Amino acid sequence: xxxLVIAIILNVVISSLFKLFPKYGIDTFQAVVVNYLVCVVxxxxxxxxxxxxxxxxxxxWFTWSLAxxxxxxxxxxxxxxxxxxxxxxTATIANKLSLVIPVLFSVVLYKEVLGPYKISGILLAIPAxxxxxxxxxxxxxxQNLLLPVLIFLGGGLLDTCIKYVQTYHLKTESTQAQYxxxxxxxxxxxxxxxxxxxxxxxxxKIHHSSIIAGIVVGIPNYFSIYYxxxxxxxxxxxxxxxxxxxxxxxxxxxxxxxxxIFKEQVNRLRIIGLCLSLLAILLIAFGDR
Numbered sequence: 709x710x711x712l713v714i715a716i717i718l719n720v721v722i723s724s725l726f727k728l729f730p731k732y733g734i735d736t737f738q739a740v741v742v743n744y745l746v747c748v749v750x751x752x753x754x755x756x757x758x759x760x761x762x763x764x765x766x767x768x769w770f771t772w773s774l775a776x777x778x779x780x781x782x783x784x785x786x787x788x789x790x791x792x793x794x795x796x797x798t799a800t801i802a803n804k805l806s807l808v809i810p811v812l813f814s815v816v817l818y819k820e821v822l823g824p825y826k827i828s829g830i831l832l833a834i835p836a837x838x839x840x841x842x843x844x845x846x847x848x849x850x851q852n853l854l855l856p857v858l859i860f861l862g863g864g865l866l867d868t869c870i871k872y873v874q875t876y877h878l879k880t881e882s883t884q885a886q887y888x889x890x891x892x893x894x895x896x897x898x899x900x901x902x903x904x905x906x907x908x909x910x911x912x913k914i915h916h917s918s919i920i921a922g923i924v925v926g927i928p929n930y931f932s933i934y935y936x937x938x939x940x941x942x943x944x945x946x947x948x949x950x951x952x953x954x955x956x957x958x959x960x961x962x963x964x965x966x967x968x969i970f971k972e973q974v975n976r977l978r979i980i981g982l983c984l985s986l987l988a989i990l991l992i993a994f995g996d997r
Contacts, residue, residue: 714931718929747930750927768876772873808864809864
């Protein structure tokens with residue numbers, strides 16, 4: 709339970725920091741890339757070594773770390789575009805509703821059984837997340853479905869891959885820390901190459917505020933992924949329960965943070981969503997017991 713709580717808190721801290729970016733004119737993509745590079749440094753300090761050796765390339769998880777590192781940077785970019793085009797509400801709904809995908813894979817890959825209470829909780833999570841993140845938008849632009857669908861599929865696939873790699877390839881705390889470093893390293897290098905290209909083509913300029921923001925986000929971001937893997941490895945909940953509980957909890961705590969700290973509006977739908985979210989968490993986590 710400790711790993712679950714820490715992972716939730718760290719994710720809420722990260723989302724709160726991102727919420728401050730527009731206020732200070734921070735370039736999100738630059739901050740994200742710096743954040744990944746800082747994650748690598750943080751991981752190396754945490755491990756007390758630089759985990760690069762000839763044997764690493766032959767580790768069973770190495771190819772997965774490269775693939776998932778690429779997925780990290782692509783998904784973050786899609787989220788940024790979706791927030792810009794369709795608003796933060798649409799992006800949040802698409803990202804968190806993706807919990808359905810790893811649940812389905814848990815049934816197929818790990819032969820987990822979905823009892824009636826867990827199924828009810830997962831179904832309840834859909835309106836719960838929708839209502840909780842439902843904040844009235846300032847414009848009435850027509851809905852663009854392409855980006856939300858890509859985020860839904862990408863977020864679900866990423867969660868599924870994290871669970872799969874943790875189950876079959878990350879048996880020790882050392883390999884879990886090492887794997888996380890390589891995921892972030894791949895994402896950071898991919899983003900750095902993109903930034904260098906944009907600088908050479910004079911499409912962007914480096915902002916010092918974005919570098920500072922990336923450093924501030926990078927440290928909690930490393931540990932957020934590390935503790936997600938630790939949480940899954942603890943087997944406190946089946947993966948068909950752990951990932952939904954994790955995602956819904958982030959929505960609930962993020963919404964409460966937005967209301968209490970950022971003074972976001974509270975309406976009837978949001979209150980209903982928070983209540984439904986809490987009920988969904990209880991049904992998914994404890995219903996089948």
